[in-house]
Amino acid sequence: MHENLIAYLASCGLESENQSPDAPVPSRNQTFLVRDGKGKRLLVKRSHIDGPIAMTHEGQTIIQLASLASEPNCPLILPEVHSIEPRLGLLVLGWLDGGEALNYYHWRTGRYPLALGMTLGRALGWLHRESRALRPSLGPQAFVEGRFGNPRPFVYLTLDNYARLSQAGLRFFEMIHSDDNALYELYRLLQYPTELTLLHGDVKLPNLLRLRGRKNQIAFVDWEMARWGDPARDVGALFAQYIRAWLAPQTQREKLDQAGVCQFLRVVLNSYRRQRGSAYPLERDFRYRAIRWAGVSLLYYVFGAIHNTEYLDERHSSLTQQAIGMLNDPYRWAWILLEAA
Template sequence: MNAVGLNEDAVSGWIAELGVGATTPLTFERIGNGQSNLTYAVTDAGGARWVLRRPPLGTLLASAHDIVREHRILSSLQGTAVPVPKIIGITEDPAVTDAPLVLMSYVDGVVIDGVPVAQKLTVEQRRNVGLALPKALATIHGVDLEETGLEDLASRKPFAERQLKRWSAQWEKSKTRDIPDVERLADILHRNIPEQTEVTLVHGDFHLNNIITDPARGQVLAVVDWELCTLGDPLADLGALLAYWPEAGDKVAGPFMASTLEGFPTRDELVDAYVAATGRDVSAVGYWHVLALWKLSIIAEGVLRRILDDPRNRAEHGGPTSTLIDGVVARAVETAEKLGLH
């Protein structure tokens, strides 16, 4: 049976012509919890493995899930300090696929995409992996934009304004109901924009689910899912990492529960590790934490809308619920109130 979203015979023919030594027949298996771009493990007759990415199925919002752009970013990062998979090929040939496909190397490591995976690690391994994340983030923010040819990847206009405009528009297009606190948070974020002092590469979706790790060595082997990558304020990525990093004492944990287990560093410890790696002033990180929670609720609502529109987009472990999204919004409100943002 063909994997959903792939013409396996045509794709096998394309991969065979790339010169990577793939031995037919090839098998394709949907992997990961990704709710946007779809990811497949490709295995050949000899057991060699690769990873294939394509956009989601059904009607897409303009500019969303741009696989071709992701290919450009990953290609530009080959040979830098940023840990990324090796890019092998891209095709938009209509004889092969109805949407762009990107083939990349398979990185053999652990994705801590849920509590069951995290429970298999020792307390020390959890701590070491957790503290490796801010160091990996530092490599992204240290990329030389001119040297990598990424200086024109996105606008250099003030990043917070761009994010608020983009995600407010996304909310209007993808919401399944009215949530007054989403609009109220947008107003609060508009009123409290911090001064931006630099422009760096920003991953845009940096959290445990998008990191391939080697827990035994406490190392990040690869950062994946670059579809939201842009140019902007580096603290946006740090704030996002905090938004996706619930602690055991949080009233509303949200969808990413692994970091609540013993051993994983606290949010404050993540910030300290980032400062140690970069020397940056992080006094505005609380603002970006709130913005990231607000944005997370909008992304989750968009995923819910896509699943309602086309159930084939549902990942193996289901998808976000209205209750979960309401919980993320509540956490954003609570975080803003603690910071005195109003």
């Protein structure tokens, strides 16, 4: 595999910049920088689990969206696809100069400007509105249903997965499964009719980039989990990123007070609604679905944390209870976050 990878990069005139392509892989994906013959920076992504599927899927998603994102005043920025090599599970993308992931931006500055919330809402609203035009030509199976980010694992815990859980994992699932209403709401999210809109599928702050000199645009990266589905799912995932900064910040620099998170999320939702426009209005229950999807995202965050540490501390236990509360009573949480003065 290593020889094939080196040969492929050489055939494209690419030279590794920051590390060897066979360096230890800390996660299911590996990324490294290369330069082409003209010195242009490129990002190479390599998947070690389902590379041929995941990288081809991500590359084709970006290519299909690029034709729409080239329109004037589009708030969404996409990386340019340089090449796809399915046999090696490789995707080569253009480097986004001057980019800064939002998680680092918030940590570095401690700021949550409302103009950023407006841009985020516009970008998601644009994606969900414009991508519907792709559905007739691509068909319902053009984008696969992702295995991550949906509530199925919390509802259907197989014996095999149960046997692999740590003591912390067992306590985590016990908190969910002891609440019949929360389980029912998770099941209802699974049954919700799929709308004709494309989701990013992995809306979290490390995948959202501010670009220097482009204040009214935001870059979305890591499209490998894009799929058709309920648009409230993407919005809820974004909400969860900022709700966590209020309920359970990792550092004081990331902390948001209640007034700050409420104001920010209202701006996001109002901007999102305006971008979708009268031709694609929000359903009456949209905000409540978004709150429930935010709860699902928080559960995934906690599960990922305890999977790595095998320890369910007070912070993550409290966040689990809050997530269950969002599933059980999204009306109360919508009032707190989006409606209360």
